Amino acid sequence: MIISETSISYLKKLLEEKSDVLITTHYNPDGDAIGSSLALYHFLVSLGMNPKVLLPNELPSFLQWLPGAGDAVIYSENPELGNSLLAAADLIFCMDYNGLGRVKLFTEELRAAGATRVIIDHHIQPENEFDLIFSVTAVSSTSELLFQILEEAEFPAGISKEMAECFFVGIMTDTGSFSYACNRPETFEIAAKLIKTGMDVERVHRMVYDTYSESRMRLLGQCLGSNMKVLPEFATAYIWLTKEDLEKYNYQQGDTEGVVNYALSIQNVAVAALFTERGDRIRVSLRSKGEFSVNDLARAHFNGGGHRNAAGGDVFKTMAETLVWFEAMLPALSAEIHQSLDNYR
Ligand code: 5GP
Ligand code: MN
Secondary structure (H helix, E strand, O other): OOOOHHHHHHHHHHHHHOOOEEEEEOOOOOHHHHHHHHHHHHHHHHOOOOOEEEEOOOOOHHHOOOOOHHHOEEOOOOHHHHHHHHHHOOEEEEEOOOOHHHHOOOHHHHHHOOOEEEEEEOOOOOOOOOOEEEEOOOOOOHHHHHHHHHHHHOOOOOOOHHHHHHHHHHHHHHOOOOOOOOOOHHHHHHHHHHHOOOOOHHHHHHHHHOOOOHHHHHHHHHHHHOOEEEEHHHOEEEEEEOHHHHHHOOOOOOOOOOHHHHHHOOOOOOEEEEEEEEOOEEEEEEEEOOOOOHHHHHHHHOOOEEOOOEEEEEEOOOHHHHHHHHHHHHHHHHHHHHHHHHHHO
8 A cells, every 4th residue: 555544534535625626737747747637637527526627838739639638727828717726726736746836837826825735746855835745656657646546545436438548648658658667567457457448558559659740750850860969988868959959840849758768768878868948948858777866966956856767957058058067067977877877787
């Protein structure tokens, strides 16, 4: 049992007492953020509630087909509505993020809201800004954790096909199609339960992974062909994307999703980074193999965080400065990175 009975009873009590439920997730929502938020949405609807989903910014096109996605309110497009939902809510779920800053666009409104805040998340080191905390890092994803919570709570309403698709997308995307963060047998047991609802796994996979626009695919080509540097002496590889690159390939939200993993797929590379130029900052995505913690790296140098093997953050420098600065930090990390690689094999 990874979830305490006390937390489950408190959650049940909250769902009985509260009526204005708002489900929120992090900025640049990914498959797990959207999947877990919409699964919870469908679940609450099945209880007869009228929950709302508030996303900080737009969801990538490969997730827009998910059941219920069209009902979500996008804060960046309608901040007045977002603010009124935040003010009116008496229960707010914080899905797939560990600190209020991660919603980026409505952090202060979220902090000021009078509602009870429940976090359901699998990132390490959650902040102490929540009334009820479901924080488990051993699971693959927030979607998996939510599934286990609902299962242990033994709510009479079962899992519908729509809910199953949302859960499945969260687990599938956070494990790279069941290739990492998936050594726990429960991950597959839950996947099997989801498939038993009648959902079409092959279709779900296709909708997420085989729907690249031509320009997204060519942007990937640019990343791998021209914009990647491999540094074998540090077992590190990185990719950069300037504003011009993004414009050239008509960048759409979500187009760089998964790009950093290609750099990590190289043999004898244990740390991979993607640097993307975004307005006044360079967005950083970090990945690692083995015990080397990119969460620690992101916290120490990139104003960010995440998990041991997948983290992100921001740097307030130019692209050229950032790349020089990043390369300069590698000699000091080299021994640790190589150690991680040696133990990983
Ligand atoms: P990605 O590289 O896919 O954007 O993010 C990888 C992981 O790190 C995700 O689980 C994400 O939630 C987390 N992460 C990304 N950016 C940040 C950040 O700025 N701060 C924190 N705390 N976590 C982040
Ligand atoms: Mn996640």
